Amino acid sequence: MNQSSISDQEPVSMQGAYCPLPLPHHEQIVIGHGSGGKMTHDLVRTVFQGRLNNSFLDGNDGAVLPIQDPDHEIVVSVDAHVVSPLFFPGGDIGRLAISGTVNDIAVMGAIPKHIMAGFILEEGFRIETLIKIIDTMSATAQEAQVLVVAGDTKVVEKGKCDGIYITTSGVGVRKKELLIGGQYVKPGDAIILSGSIGDHGIAVLQARGELGFESQIVSDVAPLNDMIQKALDAGCMEGGNAIHAMRDPTRGGVATTLSEIAQQSHTGILLDEKTIPISESVQSICEMLGFDPLYVANEGKCLFFVDQRKCQNVLGILREDPHGNNAQIIGKVTAENPGMVLLKTILGSTRLLEMLSGELLPRIC
Amino acid sequence: MNQSSISDQEPVSMQGAYCPLPLPHHEQIVIGHGSGGKMTHDLVRTVFQGRLNNSFLDGNDGAVLPIQDPDHEIVVSVDAHVVSPLFFPGGDIGRLAISGTVNDIAVMGAIPKHIMAGFILEEGFRIETLIKIIDTMSATAQEAQVLVVAGDTKVVEKGKCDGIYITTSGVGVRKKELLIGGQYVKPGDAIILSGSIGDHGIAVLQARGELGFESQIVSDVAPLNDMIQKALDAGCMEGGNAIHAMRDPTRGGVATTLSEIAQQSHTGILLDEKTIPISESVQSICEMLGFDPLYVANEGKCLFFVDQRKCQNVLGILREDPHGNNAQIIGKVTAENPGMVLLKTILGSTRLLEMLSGELLPRIC
Numbered sequence: 033m034n035q036s037s038i039s040d041q042e043p044v045s046m047q048g049a050y051c052p053l054p055l056p057h058h059e060q061i062v063i064g065h066g067s068g069g070k071m072t073h074d075l076v077r078t079v080f081q082g083r084l085n086n087s088f089l090d091g092n093d094g095a096v097l098p099i100q101d102p103d104h105e106i107v108v109s110v111d112a113h114v115v116s117p118l119f120f121p122g123g124d125i126g127r128l129a130i131s132g133t134v135n136d137i138a139v140m141g142a143i144p145k146h147i148m149a150g151f152i153l154e155e156g157f158r159i160e161t162l163i164k165i166i167d168t169m170s171a172t173a174q175e176a177q178v179l180v181v182a183g184d185t186k187v188v189e190k191g192k193c194d195g196i197y198i199t200t201s202g203v204g205v206r207k208k209e210l211l212i213g214g215q216y217v218k219p220g221d222a223i224i225l226s227g228s229i230g231d232h233g234i235a236v237l238q239a240r241g242e243l244g245f246e247s248q249i250v251s252d253v254a255p256l257n258d259m260i261q262k263a264l265d266a267g268c269m270e271g272g273n274a275i276h277a278m279r280d281p282t283r284g285g286v287a288t289t290l291s292e293i294a295q296q297s298h299t300g301i302l303l304d305e306k307t308i309p310i311s312e313s314v315q316s317i318c319e320m321l322g323f324d325p326l327y328v329a330n331e332g333k334c335l336f337f338v339d340q341r342k343c344q345n346v347l348g349i350l351r352e353d354p355h356g357n358n359a360q361i362i363g364k365v366t367a368e369n370p371g372m373v374l375l376k377t378i379l380g381s382t383r384l385l386e387m388l389s390g391e392l393l394p395r396i397c
Numbered sequence: 398m399n400q401s402s403i404s405d406q407e408p409v410s411m412q413g414a415y416c417p418l419p420l421p422h423h424e425q426i427v428i429g430h431g432s433g434g435k436m437t438h439d440l441v442r443t444v445f446q447g448r449l450n451n452s453f454l455d456g457n458d459g460a461v462l463p464i465q466d467p468d469h470e471i472v473v474s475v476d477a478h479v480v481s482p483l484f485f486p487g488g489d490i491g492r493l494a495i496s497g498t499v500n501d502i503a504v505m506g507a508i509p510k511h512i513m514a515g516f517i518l519e520e521g522f523r524i525e526t527l528i529k530i531i532d533t534m535s536a537t538a539q540e541a542q543v544l545v546v547a548g549d550t551k552v553v554e555k556g557k558c559d560g561i562y563i564t565t566s567g568v569g570v571r572k573k574e575l576l577i578g579g580q581y582v583k584p585g586d587a588i589i590l591s592g593s594i595g596d597h598g599i600a601v602l603q604a605r606g607e608l609g610f611e612s613q614i615v616s617d618v619a620p621l622n623d624m625i626q627k628a629l630d631a632g633c634m635e636g637g638n639a640i641h642a643m644r645d646p647t648r649g650g651v652a653t654t655l656s657e658i659a660q661q662s663h664t665g666i667l668l669d670e671k672t673i674p675i676s677e678s679v680q681s682i683c684e685m686l687g688f689d690p691l692y693v694a695n696e697g698k699c700l701f702f703v704d705q706r707k708c709q710n711v712l713g714i715l716r717e718d719p720h721g722n723n724a725q726i727i728g729k730v731t732a733e734n735p736g737m738v739l740l741k742t743i744l745g746s747t748r749l750l751e752m753l754s755g756e757l758l759p760r761i762c
Contacts, residue, residue: 061522066552079524080548083531106471108568112515112551148475150515150564157426159444166448183445184564186477187431188760192559199515199549199564203473395553 066114066395068283068329069388073292107142107204109133114197116395118165120239122231122251123331125198126168128397131255131331132282133202134176138257139278139334141212141264142204147173148182149200154193165196176255178202209272210264214296216276219367222343223301224336226259226350227252227358228309229286233328233393234317249313252332252355256280259353260334266349267342274342279335282397287326287385289335290373300369303385305377309358326375327388329396337365431479431760433648433694434753438657472507472569474498479562481760483530485604487596487616488696490563491533493762496620496696497647498567499541503622504643504699506577506629507569512538513547514565519558530561541620543567574637575629579661581641584732587708588666589701591624591715592617592723593674594651598693598758599682614678617697617720621645624718625699631714632707639707644700647762652691652750654700655738665734668750670742674723691740692753694761702730 056078064071113129123131130147137144149169153162173180206212235251237243260278267274277297281289286308294301310325318325332355338346343361350356373385421443429436478494488496495512502509514534518527538545571577600616602608625643632639642662646654651673659666675690683690697720703711708726715721738750 056524058524060524061518061520061527061552063520063552063554065518066550072550075524075550076548079528079531080550083528083535106568108511108513108547108566110513110515110547110564110566111549112517112564114517114551114553114557146473148473148566150475150477150566152477152479152517152562152564153426153430155426155428159421159423159425159440162426163444163448166444170448182473182475182566183441184476185431185437185440185445186479186562186760186762187426187428188479188559188562189428191556192479193562194553194557197517197551197553197562199475199477199517201473201475201513201515201547201566203471203568395551397551 063394064391067388067391069288069390070386071390073387103208105206105208107137107140107206108201109136109140110199110201111136112197112199113397114194114395115236115397116194117239118161118195120251121235121249123253124165124168125196126165127172127253128331129198129200130169130172130176130178131253132397133200134178134255134257135280135334137202137204138260139280140204140206141210141278142206143261144176144178144202144204144257146181146203147178147200149180149198151183151185152193152197153185153187154195155187155190157195162196172255176257211272212275212277214277214279214293217293217297217299217337217365218276219299219365220340221276221337221365222340222361223303223363223365224338224343224347224350225286225309225360225362226334226336226356228311228314229330229333230310230314230318230325230328232331233396234314236396237393243317247313247317249311249317252330254332254355256332256334256355259350259355262349262353263336263346266345267338269339269342274339275336275346276339277337281330281333281335283329284388285325285327285329286335287324287373288388291385291387293337294373295371298370300366301363301373302366303363303373303375305375307360307362309360323392326385327392329393331397428759429756432753432756434653434755435751436755438752468573470571470573472502472505472571473566474501474505475564475566476501477562477564478762479559479760480601480762481559482604483526483560485616486600486614488618489530489533490561491530492537492618493696494563494565495534495537495541495543496618497762498565499543499620499622500645500699502567502569503625504645505569505571506575506643507571508626509541509543509567509569509622511546511568512543512565514545514563516548516550517558517562518550518552519560520552520555522560527561537620541622576637577640577642579642579644579658582658582662582664582702582730583641584664584730585705586641586702586730587705587726588728588730589703589708589712589715590651590674590725590727591699591701591721593676593679594695594698595675595679595683595690595693597696598761599679601761602758608682612678612682614676614682617695619697619720621697621699621720624715624720627714627718628701628711631710632703634704634707639704640701640711641704642702646695646698646700648694649753650690650692650694651700652689652738653753656750656752658702659738660736663735665731666728666738667731668728668738668740670740672725672727674725688757691750692757694758696762
């Protein structure tokens with residue numbers, strides 16, 4: 033990694049004019065730029081946000097677009113999917129491509145409606161495999177009650193892709209009065225996690241044959257929009273919704289997602305380790321591999337930031353849903369330590385959780 | 398190419414049930430599946446459309462989505478961009494990624510508003526190059542008056558991508574009374590082409606160093622939404638718009654695009670070769686290479702299907718625009734020969750133009 037020769041201070045010449053845009057710390061893309069952690073954030077901030085600058089790029093999972101309809105807004109989102117291997121216990125790249133984008137729209141408080149999919153295929157990729165993936169996309173779209181309304185297919189030469197990459201965009205509709213986003217998180221909010229952590233990351237690792245043994249762990253990849261809609265209904269209260277923000281902790285895991293929210297809302301986050309749901313098998317595999325499960329990717333989990341007064345209602349509703357029956361209150365939002373995520377460990381000590389730095393598991397989604 | 402072992406007749410087992418979906422003629426993806434021609438069509442029809450079946454996937458360049466607003470509809474589109482090389486005379490993958498999606502939305506009769514972009518980056522890709530591309534995207538978005546409102550970045554290992562692939566989706570807004578699409582093309586319509594053909598394809602070929610000599614040909618890649626909007630204004634007439642359909646003839650060229658329209662509208666198309674604008678240099682390079690320029694990709698051209706009564710108005714307006722000053726009426730729509738495109742050649746003979754079969758120039762966009 034070359035971290036030296038481009039500095040953060042030097043102004044950059046852009047199309048002839050000198051603009052004081054921040055500059056990245058690297059000269060080349062490294063695997064960590066895809067981690068979803070600190071390096072991804074730096075890349076997005078220094079390369080993308082400044083240059084494509086507009087108020088829609090506000091750090092949430094999607095963008096809210098105004099439409100003429102006075103009561104509704106359009107919510108859009110995009111996700112590129114490069115998971116390896118293409119098939120893993122509990123899902124495949126097709127289920128992932130639909131679920132990932134559906135969930136990004138749903139955590140914005142919107143009802144996902146339509147999906148557009150761009151396919152990049154490698155010469156020699158088996159049509160039979162492609163059909164299997166499209167069938168899973170179709171079944172998952174049906175499960176999520178969304179339609180795939182537009183698509184595009186490109187083919188590249190053998191060795192210029194890894195079988196198939198799928199980029200999905202989504203469109204959803206949101207009621208205008210719903211103020212949901214990282215910026216609305218408030219001190220006092222309870223943090224609910226909808227279920228156990230790390231299943232997706234470990235399931236993919238296992239499918240790569242990198243564990244060296246068999247486990248029973250299955251990815252949690254699933255569209256959560258139905259569960260999220262029920263939670264929003266349960267969160268209804270005078271003066272708005274008790275759910276101030278939602279986020280699906282994918283790449284970078286729960287720790288990175290909470291760190292993003294803490295920074296976005298200028299609040300602190302205090303977690304209670306003993307309440308964080310995790311399966312015994314994920315726990316023990318993480319211990320063996322030296323992974324912190326708080327940084328392992330999930331694809332069927334959601335974090336809710338909920339007004340204390342309504343958090344038991346929301347928790348109760350989540351636990352009735354098949355995707356939420358392990359839901360737990362795992363911590364709270366504080367006025368102290370703004371921008372920081374602190375973990376009260378089982379041993380009683382307090383640990384600072386930073387964003388994932390570098391890459392834990394490349395091509396997990 | 399293995400064309401034998403999967404047949405069109407045999408029913409396919411899909412998730413346990415027997416469904417009579419059409420089956421592709423290949424077992425593996427071949428480069429021709431990305432051609433935009435007949436093979437791409439077969440793949441889309443046999444693998445994608447049947448399985449993701451819904452009425453929005455109707456063969457136009459984008460999907461029209463209903464919204465609550467009684468006067469407007471949302472139009473969406475998606476395009477994956479894998480052009481090689483990334484930089485070519487007249488543009489780069491960034492300008493292409495914005496223009497391609499903007500044009501797909503614009504030819505649906507909508508005003509493009511928002512773009513979402515998914516980036517797949519290869520480990521080792523130079524950040525400096527990435528910044529150059531993002532800057533072009535930003536400048537092109539400004540030129541087209543659209544905002545890039547959401548993005549996603551994934552990184553794959555060295556050798557699993559060719560530097561950078563960009564998938565863009567777009568959202569536009571269209572007035573509801575506007576009935577524009579291939580299905581509205583009628584016998585008697587004039588066909589206007591906004592300028593000379595083949596420039597993009599030949600410019601990319603030249604950038605690959607495959608010509609063996611230097612030429613002055615520059616890609617036409619450009620966002621056409623402003624010109625298209627002016628044409629729509631000029632096409633206003635009692636009982637609707639005189640422009641019944643528009644299409645940008647990219648992969649597969651003018652011939653493939655017209656063939657799609659002929660099939661979609663069940664009309665015939667009769668072209669007059671001597672009216673088709675083409676630069677001398679593109680013409681002579683195509684002759685040398687044995688290419689038919691009618692099949693070479695364009696990225697800044699538009700085909701208009703216009704009611705005879707207004708076609709001179711539309712033509713006049715196009716010629717005032719920098720992207721349309723070579724506009725020509727190149728043919729007409731007929732009731733005879735439905736589904737077929739016929740070319741009256743300069744020599745006076747008549748030639749049937751079919752969809753591009755196989756691949757002419759891979760990774761042209």
